[in-house]
Amino acid sequence: MLDVKRxxxxxxxxxxxxxxxxxxxxxVTPSAVSxxxxxxxxxxxxxxxxxxGRGLRLTPAGAALAAACGPVLAALERAEGAVRALDxxxxxxxxxxxxxxxxxxxxxxxVAALAVRHPGLRPRVxxxxxxxxxxxxxQRRLDLAVTYAYPLLGAPPASGTTALPLFDDPxxxxxxxxxxxxxxxxxxxxxxxxxxxxxxAPSSCREMLVHAxxxxxxxxxxxxxxxxxxxGLWLVxxxxxxxxxxxxxxxxxxxxxxxxxxPGRGRTLEVQVRTGTETRLAVAATLEALTGLTGDxxxxxx
Numbered sequence: 001m002l003d004v005k006r007x008x009x010x011x012x013x014x015x016x017x018x019x020x021x022x023x024x025x026x027x028v029t030p031s032a033v034s035x036x037x038x039x040x041x042x043x044x045x046x047x048x049x050x051x052x053g054r055g056l057r058l059t060p061a062g063a064a065l066a067a068a069c070g071p072v073l074a075a076l077e078r079a080e081g082a083v084r085a086l087d088x089x090x091x092x093x094x095x096x097x098x099x100x101x102x103x104x105x106x107x108x109x110x111v112a113a114l115a116v117r118h119p120g121l122r123p124r125v126x127x128x129x130x131x132x133x134x135x136x137x138x139q140r141r142l143d144l145a146v147t148y149a150y151p152l153l154g155a156p157p158a159s160g161t162t163a164l165p166l167f168d169d170p171x172x173x174x175x176x177x178x179x180x181x182x183x184x185x186x187x188x189x190x191x192x193x194x195x196x197x198x199x200x201a202p203s204s205c206r207e208m209l210v211h212a213x214x215x216x217x218x219x220x221x222x223x224x225x226x227x228x229x230x231x232g233l234w235l236v237x238x239x240x241x242x243x244x245x246x247x248x249x250x251x252x253x254x255x256x257x258x259x260x261x262x263p264g265r266g267r268t269l270e271v272q273v274r275t276g277t278e279t280r281l282a283v284a285a286t287l288e289a290l291t292g293l294t295g296d297x298x299x300x301x302x
Contacts, residue, residue, distance in 0.1 A: 001043070002040065002043050002044060002065075003039070003040065003043060004072065004073070004076065005036075006036045006037070006039060006040035006043070007040065007065065007066075007068075007069045007072065008069060008073070009022060009026065009033055009036050009037065009040070010037065010040060010048060010049075010058075010062060010065060010066045010069065011066045011069040011070070011159070011160075012025055012026070013033075013037070013049070013056065013058065013066070014058055014062070014063060014066035014067075015159070017055070017057075018055060019033050019034065019055065019056060025135055025139060026139070034056075037049055037056075040065075044061070044065060046059075046061040046062075047059050047061060047062075048061055048062035048065060049062050069160075070159050070160050070275070073160055073274070073275070073276065074160070074274075074275040074276035075276065076276070077274055077275065077276030077277045077280075078276040078279070080280070081276070081277060081279050081280035081281075081283075089118065089120060089281065090118045090120060090121050090281040090282045090284070090285035090286075091118075091120035091121060091281075091282070092120070092121065092122065092282060093121075093122045093123075093124055094114075094121055094122070094123050094124070094143050094144070094282045094283070094286055095124050095126060095141070095142045095143045095144075096110070096123055096124065096125050096126065096142065096143065096144050096145070096146065096286065097125075097126045097127075097128040097132075097133035097136055097137065097142040097144070097145035097146065097147075098125055098126070098127060098128070098133075098145075098146040099127075099128070099129055099130060099133070099146060099147055099148055099269075100127055100129065100228070101148075101229075101230075101246055101248045101249050102146050102148075102248065102269060103125070103127060105248060106146050106166070106269065106290070106293065106294065107125045107146065109293050110123065110125075110286070110289055110290060110293060111123050111125065113289045113292070113293060114285070114286065114289055117285070117289060118285050118289075121282060121285060121286070123286070126142065128142075128145070129203070130145070130147035130148060130149075130204065131202060131203070131204075133145040133146075133147055133272075134147065134158045134161065134272065137161060137272060137273070137274060138158065138160055138161065138274065140274070143273070143277070143282065143283055143286070144271055144272065144273050144283060144286055144287070144290075145271065145272045145273075146166075146269065146270075146271050146290070147163075147269075147270055147271070147272055148169065148204075148246075148267045148268060148269050148270065149163070149204070149267060149268050149270060150204055150207070150208045150266075150267045150268075151265055151267075151268060152208070152211065152264075152265055153204060153207055153208060153211065155204070157272075158272075160274060160275055161272045161273065161274060161275060162272065162273055162274075162275045162278060163270045163271070163272045164270060164271050164272075164273075164287065164291075165268050165269075165270045166268075166269045166270055166271060166290060166291070166294040167268075167269050167294045168265070168266060168267075168268055168269075169246045169247055169248050169266050169267050169268070169269055170246075170247045170261050170262065170266040171208070171212070171244055171245070171246060171247070171261075171262045171264075171266040171267070172244070172245060172246070172247050172250045172259050172260060172261050172262060173188070173242070173243075173244055173259070173260045173262055174197075174233055174236045174242065174243045174244070174245060174250065174253065174257055174258070174259050175191065175194075175236065175242040175243075175257070175258055175260075176236060176237070176238075176239040176240075176242070176256060176257065176258070177256055177257070177258045178239065179191065179194075179242070179258075180258050183260075187216060188212065188213060188215075188216035189216045189217055189218065191213075191242050192213075192216075192217070192218040192220075193221075194220075194221070194241065194242045195221060195223035195224065195240060195241045195242070196209065196213075196220040196221060196222045196223060196224070196241065196242055196243060197222075197223075197224040197225075197226055197229070197232040197235050197236060197241050197242070197243040198210075198220075198222045198224075198225060198226075198229075198232075198243065198244075199225065199226065199227060199229060200225040200226075200227060204267075205229065205245070205246070206222075208244070208267070209222075209243075209244045212244055212262070223241065224241055229243065229245040229246075229249050230245075230249040230250075232245070233245075233249075233250070233253050233254055233257055234254055236254070236257045237253075237254035237255070237256045237257045239256065244262070246266065246267055247261065247266070248269075269294070271287065271290050273287070
């Protein structure tokens with residue numbers, strides 16, 4: 001019988017390509033990852049990985065086994081959910097990762113709603129950007145993750161997860177008020193010489209800013225990096241910078257900063273779960289509360 005935890009290690013190696021990255025994900029040493037892979041090879045009776053330079057690459061047998069991991073994990077999640085369905089109701093701790101920009105508008109109302117609807121549930125919110133939240137979700141260190149996606153970037157969902165859209169969040173341009181006439185005349189192209197404020201890489205918010213500027217015919221000069229883009233508005237307020245950021249972060253701009261909603265699609269706020277956990281009582285109750293809280297916003301489409 002194949003060990004499921006070892007299969008997950010193989011899946012992660014197939015996705016990330018480096019033993020050191022897999023070791024960090026699983027909070028073990030690289031040598032421990034190698035030992036688990038060797039044990040999995042013994043269980044499978046096949047060579048799953050082979051040396052390539054200083055790293056490892058999957059053999060055809062390894063790639064086939066890694067691809068089979070997703071359905072196996074989903075089936076196990078559903079089996080565990082079937083057992084939990086016999087409980088009297090949703091109880092216990094539920095771990096919710098949440099993007100920083102959605103803490104006030106999604107996570108805080110969710111905690112309040114669950115206290116009323118399901119007092120036996122103990123929601124615990126963990127602030128995490130999607131780049132961090134999704135790996136935590138897949139490693140079973142979160143039960144749900146409130147994340148976001150930019151449809152125009154076309155990034156596929158992470159394997160082993162299911163994303164449910166909550167609402168659309170438009171993108172906004174933040175610029176000093178004295179640049180408004182130039183922008184209204186020439187669009188984003190008028191800002192090609194400006195200093196830009198963006199999130200540090202890697203970040204889908206940064207990718208979208210670069211994408212929007214390149215569509216206008218230039219590559220932005222990112223002079224300032226702010227993990228908190230709302231705080232970055234104060235750099236715009238100096239009159240020496242501009243930025244593109246989600247509308248959720250633009251509710252209280254500084255007085256010298258103009259905020260204009262950009263045309264086209266922005267980002268979609270969504271909640272992700274591990275595939276197969278959607279019907280688990282605690283997860284289902286949290287999903288129901290989330291959709292109830294966000295149902296009055298403009299519908300999201302993916």
